[in-house]
Amino acid sequence: MTTDHLKHxxxxxxxxxxxxxxxxxxxxxxxxxxxxxxxxxxxxTFGGPSGKxxxxxxxxxxxxxxLLLSSFTCGISGxxxxxxxxxxxxxxxxxxxxxxxxxxxxxxxxxxxLVKEGYSWKRSAFLSSYFTLVATHGFHVSMGLxxxxxxxxxxxxxxxxxxxxxRLTCLRLFWHFLDVVWIFIFTFVYLMGAS
Amino acid sequence: xxxxxxxxxxxxxxxxxxAIEMGASISMVLMVIAAVTFLTYKKLWxxxxxxxxxxxxxxxxxxxxxxxxxxMLLKGLIDAAMLRAQQVLSVGDxxxxxxxxxxxxxxxxxxxLMIFFVGMxxxxxxxxxxxxxxxxxxxxxxxxxxxxxxxxxxxxxxxLNTSLMIGEFSxxxxxxxxxxxxxxxxxxxxxxxxxxxIQIAGIGSLLSxxxxxxxIIRMRCPGMTFMKMPIFVWTVLATTVLILFAFPILTVxxxxxxxxxxxxxHFFTTGSGGNPMMYVNLFWAWGHxxxxxLILPAFGIFSEVVPVFSQKKLFGYxxxxxxxxxxxxxxxxxxxxxxFTMGASPNVNAFFGAMTMLIAIPTGVKIFNxxxxxxxxxxxxxxxxxWFLGFVGTFTIGGMSGVLLSIAPFDFQAHNSLFLVAHFHNxxxxxxxxxxxxxxxYWFPKFTGFKLNETLGVYAFWCWLIGFCLAFFPLYILGLMxxxxxxSHYDAGLGWQPYFIIAAVGVVVIFAGFGFQVLxxxxxxxxxxxNLDTSGDPWNGRTLEWSIASPPPxxxxxxxxxxxxIDAFYEMKQKGDLNKHPHYEDIHMPKDSPVGFLVxxxxxxxxxxxxWQIIWLVLISFIATVALVIKHLxxxxxxxxxTASELEKTESKRNT
Numbered sequence: 023m024t025t026d027h028l029k030h031x032x033x034x035x036x037x038x039x040x041x042x043x044x045x046x047x048x049x050x051x052x053x054x055x056x057x058x059x060x061x062x063x064x065x066x067t068f069g070g071p072s073g074k075x076x077x078x079x080x081x082x083x084x085x086x087x088x089l090l091l092s093s094f095t096c097g098i099s100g101x102x103x104x105x106x107x108x109x110x111x112x113x114x115x116x117x118x119x120x121x122x123x124x125x126x127x128x129x130x131x132x133x134x135x136l137v138k139e140g141y142s143w144k145r146s147a148f149l150s151s152y153f154t155l156v157a158t159h160g161f162h163v164s165m166g167l168x169x170x171x172x173x174x175x176x177x178x179x180x181x182x183x184x185x186x187x188x189r190l191t192c193l194r195l196f197w198h199f200l201d202v203v204w205i206f207i208f209t210f211v212y213l214m215g216a217s
Numbered sequence: 218x219x220x221x222x223x224x225x226x227x228x229x230x231x232x233x234x235x236a237i238e239m240g241a242s243i244s245m246v247l248m249v250i251a252a253v254t255f256l257t258y259k260k261l262w263x264x265x266x267x268x269x270x271x272x273x274x275x276x277x278x279x280x281x282x283x284x285x286x287x288x289m290l291l292k293g294l295i296d297a298a299m300l301r302a303q304q305v306l307s308v309g310d311x312x313x314x315x316x317x318x319x320x321x322x323x324x325x326x327x328x329x330l331m332i333f334f335v336g337m338x339x340x341x342x343x344x345x346x347x348x349x350x351x352x353x354x355x356x357x358x359x360x361x362x363x364x365x366x367x368x369x370x371x372x373x374x375x376x377l378n379t380s381l382m383i384g385e386f387s388x389x390x391x392x393x394x395x396x397x398x399x400x401x402x403x404x405x406x407x408x409x410x411x412x413x414x415i416q417i418a419g420i421g422s423l424l425s426x427x428x429x430x431x432x433i434i435r436m437r438c439p440g441m442t443f444m445k446m447p448i449f450v451w452t453v454l455a456t457t458v459l460i461l462f463a464f465p466i467l468t469v470x471x472x473x474x475x476x477x478x479x480x481x482x483h484f485f486t487t488g489s490g491g492n493p494m495m496y497v498n499l500f501w502a503w504g505h506x507x508x509x510x511l512i513l514p515a516f517g518i519f520s521e522v523v524p525v526f527s528q529k530k531l532f533g534y535x536x537x538x539x540x541x542x543x544x545x546x547x548x549x550x551x552x553x554x555x556x557f558t559m560g561a562s563p564n565v566n567a568f569f570g571a572m573t574m575l576i577a578i579p580t581g582v583k584i585f586n587x588x589x590x591x592x593x594x595x596x597x598x599x600x601x602x603x604w605f606l607g608f609v610g611t612f613t614i615g616g617m618s619g620v621l622l623s624i625a626p627f628d629f630q631a632h633n634s635l636f637l638v639a640h641f642h643n644x645x646x647x648x649x650x651x652x653x654x655x656x657x658x659y660w661f662p663k664f665t666g667f668k669l670n671e672t673l674g675v676y677a678f679w680c681w682l683i684g685f686c687l688a689f690f691p692l693y694i695l696g697l698m699x700x701x702x703x704x705s706h707y708d709a710g711l712g713w714q715p716y717f718i719i720a721a722v723g724v725v726v727i728f729a730g731f732g733f734q735v736l737x738x739x740x741x742x743x744x745x746x747x748n749l750d751t752s753g754d755p756w757n758g759r760t761l762e763w764s765i766a767s768p769p770p771x772x773x774x775x776x777x778x779x780x781x782x783i784d785a786f787y788e789m790k791q792k793g794d795l796n797k798h799p800h801y802e803d804i805h806m807p808k809d810s811p812v813g814f815l816v817x818x819x820x821x822x823x824x825x826x827x828x829w830q831i832i833w834l835v836l837i838s839f840i841a842t843v844a845l846v847i848k849h850l851x852x853x854x855x856x857x858x859x860t861a862s863e864l865e866k867t868e869s870k871r872n873t
Contacts, residue, residue: 030805033435037358041431044461048423051465059473059484059495066490068483143482147490150482154473172847185853 035188042192046199049162053203056155060211063151070146073215076136082212085128086204089163092121093201096194103182103190111190112177118197119170122163129160152211159207162200169193225831226406231384238319242382271809273360274771276664278367279345285374286338289330292378294724294731296327301688301721309709320705321388325411326377328391333415334374336511336645337422339653341370343514344429344453347660350762350769351447353438353778358431360807361855366425368817373418376824380410384828387411390703392504393474395485395496400478406828409478413824416471419464426460429453438761440780444538447760447783448531451538452517455545456510462549463506470499479830494559501552509548511645513541515652516583519608522601522655523587525756527594530784533586540579540586547576557628566625573623580616584609599756600674604655607682608647615643618693635704636696639689646685654681654734662755666767667745673737680730688723691716759784766871772804772859775868801861801868808857812849816842 064073099114133153136142143153173193176186220228234242256262269277303320307313315323349357357363380386387407389398398408433454437446446454473484474496483489485496524531531537553561553569587605596602618640622628631637654677662668695716700707707713741748754763761778762769764786776799782788819842826834 026803037431037435040435041358041427044427044430048427048461048465051462052469055466055469055499059469059499062492062495063484063490066483066492068488068490143476143480145489147483147486147492150476150484150491154476154482154484168843168847172851176851180853183853189850 031184035184035191038188039191039195042195046195049199050203053155053158053206056151056158057206057210060151060155063147064215066147068146068148070149071141072148073152073211074217076139076141077212077216078132079212079216081128081132082208085125085132086208088121088128089125089201089204092118092125093198095121096197100190100194103187106182108177108182111182112174115170115174115177119167119174122167122170122197126160126163126167129156133157155211156207159200159203162203166193166197166200169196222833223831225826225829227383227829227831231406232382235316235319237315238381245378245381266811267809270814271811273364273807273809273813275345275349275357275360275363276769278363279342280664281367282338282342282345282370285371286335286342289334289338289374291731293327293331293335294728296323296330298721298724298728299323300327301717301724303705304707304717305714305721307706308714312706315705317705318385318388321390321703322386322407324703325387325390325407326380329387329411329415330377331645332391332507332511333418334370334377336649337418338370339649340456340511340514341367341422341425343449343518343653343656343660344425346664347656347762348429348432348450348453349436350663350765350773351450351760352433352436352441353761353774353780354432354436355773355804356436356807357428358436359428361810361813361849362424362428364810364813365816366421366428368813369421369424369820370418372817372821372824373414373416373421375821376410376414376417376828379825380407380414384410392497392500394500395474395477395493396487396491398474398478399486401486409475409828412471412475412478413828416468416475417820417824419467419471422460423464423468426457426464430457430461433457438774438778438780441785444535445780445783445785448520448534448537448541449514449517449760451541452513452520455541456513458545459506459510459513459548463503463510466499467503467507470496470503473499479827497556497559498552501555502549504555505552506548509544511649512652513544515608515649515656516541518652518656518659519587519605520583521760522605522659523590524784525659525758526597526599526602527591528597528757529590529594530759530787531586532589532592533582534783536582537586540582543579544576547572547579551576554623554628557625558632563625570623570625574620577616577620584613599658600669600671600678601655601659603675603678604651604658607678608651608655611647611651611682611685612644615640615647618643631696633701634696635692635700635702638702639692639696642689642692646689651681654678659756660762662748662750663753663762663767663769665745666750667741668748668750668755670737670741670744670748673733673740677730677733677737680726680733684723684726684728684730686723687726688720691719691723695720754786759787761786764789770867770871772806772864775799775801775864799868801864803861804859804864805856806859808855810849810855812845815845819845 095114096118099111099118102110102114136149141149143150170193173186173190176189180186256265269281272278299315300320300323303313303315307315313320345357345363349355377386385405385407387393387398387403387410389403389408389411393408393411396402398411433446433450473482476482477484477486477491483491485491485493487493520531520537551569551573553559553565554573557566557569587609618636622631622637622640658669658674695713698711698713700711700713750767753765753767755767756763761774761780764778765774778785819838823835823838823842826832826838
């Protein structure tokens with residue numbers, strides 16, 4: 023590999039990772055707007071239930087732990103990438119995938135239970151904003167799961183080339199970002215809503 | 218049952234329209250048939266596909282943006298003429314030639330397409346064409362993403378125009394205020410067409426914002442520090458920051474409105490705890506920055522044009538940069554001035570009024586900077602300069618009427634009146650449109666290799682300027698007399714008709730200006746041998762784009778330029794520092810790809826399906842889009858190399 027080529031690849035890597043950061047900041051604003059809507063509408067229960075009546079904190083705490091664990095396994099996979107340990111990277115991403123899928127599953131279960139009890143998004147403005155905020159996060163996590171699955175195949179078939187490395191860095195940023203958003207949802211929607 | 222499974226809400230009645238609407242859709246169909254026949258007859262399909270639809274070259278993508286914006290400008294002008302004609306005719310006992318609903322659809326379409334497809338279209342034209350050249354780069358940061366952005370923009374444009382033929386367009390104004398846009402009051406597909414055409418185009422704009430932000434931050438040529446960037450690049454950087462902060466809000470707002478309509482949520486409804494005023498707040502939290510997204514690049518254009526044609530460097534570069542930065546920040550804390558009448562407390566209104574007045578200061582700084590640049594310069598009064606002078610006059614008047622409106626008690630009187638309509642047309646036509654025309658004439662030779670005809674350009678300028686004054690100054694008076702906007706009928710005794718007639722005459726004169734511009738382009742193409750630009754620097758330019766051939770080669774710069782001052786190219790010419798014995802290196806360029814085009818096609822299908830609630834098609838087109846993007850992103854080999862020796866060959870051919 024020539025030095026010119028190496029320089030080109032480094033530039034490309036830095037540019038993409040920076041660009042992905044910028045994208046994440048726009049996504050952050052998207053969530054910010056949804057949070058604002060939630061804050062405006064959280065007391066507009068219109069005779070329906072308030073957060074206090076429908077949130078089950080132990081369940082949500084389990085969900086949170088599952089997601090944080092997935093972020094941990096995703097994070098340490100970065101070290102294995104630097105050690106070029108292909109097998110371990112795949113293993114860690116498989117665990118991340120399973121934990122993420124569990125999280126989405128638990129969220130879907132929570133939603134179905136609420137809808138069964140008659141507390142769907144149609145009931146009140148509070149529930150509309152609650153479902154939209156949490157489900158938008160859940161949609162992002164689901165997209166992340168597809169991304170992880172695709173990357174597992176890429177690592178398996180292409181190995182840890184610099185271009186796969188670049189994509190994994192973006193994926194980790196995305197996954198940690200979703201974790202941060204969840205911390206905010208956990209705090210502002212669930213903890214403060216249930217108290 | 219089967220029919221609604223297959224076609225959703227789409228039935229044959231969607232194709233039935235009244236005579237005027239039929240006329241519009243038939244003429245559109247005829248235009249498409251004419252284009253298809255022409256392409257087939259000249260055997261140009263392959264050329265169109267490989268050279269344009271698959272292209273990732275920002276220079277070509279810029280031209281495609283221009284094509285869409287031009288078409289939409291024509292349609293927007295026709296809409297405007299129809300509105301004014303109705304207002305001239307529909308007085309007293311006469312009710313004009315348009316039905317109420319059709320009139321409402323036309324003013325909604327006029328506003329929507331002028332902002333989203335003309336305004337955004339022309340700024341992205343110049344982003345794509347000029348930014349890489351001015352920063353000495355060979356491409357944008359993410360070429361494939363750039364193509365996707367354009368095709369999303371194009372999909373939105375197609376959706377908007379499809380509403381002419383299939384179904385109807387929104388009747389709720391370009392701002393689409395709830396609860397009027399809720400399904401309870403607007404059950405038809407019109408509002409859905411409005412939502413999805415700007416939602417899809419808006420996501421394209423957001424991605425472009427990311428792309429050009431990264432391009433400017435990371436791809437400037439060596440030596441070009443922030444304070445040595447051309448001012449146009451500075452304005453684009455500020456614009457992309459505005460896009461990054463503002464467009465996610467629009468995406469969410471439109472998303473929530475569509476949830477209200479599709480899934481019966483209660484964000485902006487009047488019942489069940491919804492809050493319609495939240496829609497208005499969110500809309501303008503995007504909408505006010507949007508105004509500056511349109512005008513800042515125009516300021517940038519004038520900052521390029523005025524020094525070149527005054528043959529002097531720009532007065533007060535640093536203050537110009539700080540003025541841009543100040544406007545960028547202030548534009549986020551003034552949104553409430555769009556609805557002082559909401560009923561917020563006097564303190565809140567006073568705060569937003571004061572912030573609005575504050576914006577006049579950095580804007581004034583800019584105006585004086587341009588005027589001082591002209592002072593003691595050797596001015597060449599070319600058409601770009603004429604557009605600038607027209608801008609100074611009209612924009613200053615528009616700005617002052619804006620300061621008037623920022624005073625809340627006055628705004629209560631003029632709110633939703635034609636005074637407001639006159640104000641924002643005053644700043645948008647005088648600012649954005651005149652700015653774009655200046656930039657178009659200025660950069661035209663760079664991308665075609667020949668200049669535009671001056672005489673016809675001067676005619677066009679005077680028609681636009683006079684037409685503009687005729688069309689909008691009467692509206693100030695009408696507004697003060699109490700005429701509200703979006704008015705399709707009024708009493709004869711009010712004495713408004715003469716003013717509407719003058720305004721309508723103004724529209725005709727503007728049309729003449731547009732006609733001269735079309736003529737100017739056609740004549741200049743025919744007459745190009747007499748206006749050739751062989752040097753690549755027809756205006757004695759100051760910035761890097763003039764240092765390369767016109768039209769530029771695919772890779773823009775054979776050798777990466779090295780910059781050490783603000784007007785880099787001008788300094789190089791003064792020092793005679795132009796590289797005579799270059800040393801070439803390999804260049805990496807992105808491979809063309811049809812995927813961007815396909816994504817656009819799929820998103821158009823997705824939009825159409827979701828508007829008509831054709832569930833199976835929504836699912837298929839969404840899954841197909843995701844799959845296609847994944848497939849493309851898994852592809853590693855996206856670049857090819859132009860070797861140094863090939864480069865030397867092409868470059869020496871040009872120099873001999």
